[in-house]
Amino acid sequence: MHFHELEFSTFPNENFVDLMPFQYGREYCEPGHAFGPARRSHYLFHYIITGKGTLISTDHSGTKTSYTLSGGEGFLIYPGQINTYVADLENPWEYIWIEFDGIRVKEALELAGFSPSSPIYRSQDPVNRQAMENEMRYLVGHRDVSAFHLIGHTYLFFDYLLESVEQSQNSTNKLQDFYIREALSFIKQNYQNDITVEDIAKQTGLNRSYFGKVFKNVLNKSPQQYLINYRMTRAAELLKLTSLPVGDVGKAVGYPNQLHFSRAFKCVYGMAPREWRKEHARGS
Secondary structure: OOEEEEEEOOOOOOOOOOOEEEEEEEEEEHHHHHEEEEEEEEEEEEEEEEEEEEEEOOOOOOOOEEEEEEOEEEEOOOOOOOEEEEEEOOOOEEEEEEEEEEHHHHHHHHOOOEEEEEEEEEOOOHHHHHHHHHHHHHHHHOOOOHHHHHHHHHHHHHHHHHHHHHHOOOOOOOOHHHHHHHHHHHHHHOOOOOOOOHHHHHHHHHHHHHHHHHHHHHHOOOOHHHHHHHHHHHHHHHHHHOOOOOHHHHOOOOOOHHHHHHHHHHHHHHHOOHHHHHHHHHOO
């Protein structure tokens, strides 16, 4: 019989913004071993090496869904999401995990098709999947190297995760993908200007109504929601990394009216820009 094994490490350095790990580890579970229900503060990705188990996860509305998973698959836990996961009674799983976060993480995961309602990792790309597993194993096995070294391998893990994920879960055809790429490229280049959904649709060559349907079908959110979230992500970056006044931050992300900017920021982050800066500014 294989006894329960657990090894993990934490990453104490918080001077990185775009992407950083918080902890990583590997666990070989006993039959029926369960964790949860629990709520996390950051993103947590588990990759199943062997065996089976069940994830019980809440979606956007708080509804519970049960997923049965096995070796070669994985699952993503979102910040604030309540989850329980249980090892199979006959063939308990062994998995490795990374807990991570960063200003650009949410956007990248959404583009890859992940969401609280779609947390399961399945890949049709064995090369990138294996490379991702190798990076996860590397992080678990190299706890005493420098922070920059660990951050570098975390970026590689995240890149392989995104490259290996099965894109078909959220995109229906290549033509739709083309429209979405055009739209996202236009947003990234013009978010600081006074652009509208009509402007974005025009860039893709579609009328606004049809463009909105295509966009929501692929990314599970409206173009307006995506534009606001993108602007607020850039705003959070400026609030954390610079000492620009809040009004100037708003102008830099397309909100000449500071009151409108503060309202939009609070809708996304749950607090006013000044409050958020006090909690997250570098060195605080």
